[in-house]
Amino acid sequence: MLSNNHVIIQDNQFSATILQPGPADGGQLNNDVVGRSVQFVPFNLTGPNFMDAAIAQPLSNSLLNPRYLVSTTGQLITPRGNLNSYAVGNRFYKSGRTTGLVFGTVESIGMQVNVGPYPELGGAFLQFRNQTVLAGPNNISLPGDSGSVWMSGGFAAALNFAGSGTRSISTPIASVLSTFGLRVAAPAGAGVFKAGAVKGAAPKGNFAYVQPLSSVQRKQVRVIRAVSPK
Numbered sequence: 001m002l003s004n005n006h007v008i009i010q011d012n013q014f015s016a017t018i019l020q021p022g023p024a025d026g027g028q029l030n031n032d033v034v035g036r037s038v039q040f041v042p043f044n045l046t047g048p049n050f051m052d053a054a055i056a057q058p059l060s061n062s063l064l065n066p067r068y069l070v071s072t073t074g075q076l077i078t079p080r081g082n083l084n085s086y087a088v089g090n091r092f093y094k095s096g097r098t099t100g101l102v103f104g105t106v107e108s109i110g111m112q113v114n115v116g117p118y119p120e121l122g123g124a125f126l127q128f129r130n131q132t133v134l135a136g137p138n139n140i141s142l143p144g145d146s147g148s149v150w151m152s153g154g155f156a157a158a159l160n161f162a163g164s165g166t167r168s169i170s171t172p173i174a175s176v177l178s179t180f181g182l183r184v185a186a187p188a189g190a191g192v193f194k195a196g197a198v199k200g201a202a203p204k205g206n207f208a209y210v211q212p213l214s215s216v217q218r219k220q221v222r223v224i225r226a227v228s229p230k
Contacts, residue, residue, distance in 0.1 A: 002053070002182070003147035004146045004161045005053060006052055011120050014224075015036070015037050017035075018033070018034055018035045018036060019032045019033060020032060034059060035057050036056060036057060037055070037056045037057075039223055039226070040055070040224055041221060041223055042222060045124055047127070048128070049129070050171070050221050051159070051176055052161035053171065066079065071101060079151070079185075080196055080197055081154075081155055081184050081198055082155055082198055083157045083200040084198055085201055085212075086109075086209065087109075087209045088108065090105070090106045090157075094160060096142075096148040098144035099141065103136060103140075104150065106134055107133045109172075111131045114126065130213065131169055131170065132169075133169055133170075134150065141160055141163020141167065141169070145160055145168075147161070156173045158172055172210045178213075183195035
């Protein structure tokens, strides 16, 4: 289960349990535990960050439904995979806990932004690089929307982690998935799933499109893994 560091990790350390619904929506330890965090990218308090991301392992695969909500009436679609790149001007949609189904346009890519305050880090502001900013006519990113994924057709495009109402700050999903060695789950029939398709590589030398992390940037991204209980 993919989300943000600041959602399912506490103070740059593993959270023992993941609740659905979350505590802010009435989730309780004795009834609503769905998994535990297993990997995350720790925040760099003094240097650049390239994502606010973490993953959790469900208690049971039966808790998962790899579909995407696209309406207030509960309509779901089946994701097909993820985009390797996208361009300024592309239009995406996102279903978030607070704003619901919204549409946004890629306003800028490769951005360096300072995000905060992070209460779990003592109110620190963190520097993020290589981020995407999406804009909408109405609120598209509010508290509670963190961890929702921007989609293009049936393809995941970017992971939302911050915003200011009419703007969303998100990380290209290709950077997140490659960091954790993940792919989007796609149905393969009879309750079986396969790795989703990957499409949309950036045209060479065209910086109107999202570029992959450089080798130097990749070396700055660490992944912390939980130790499996014996």
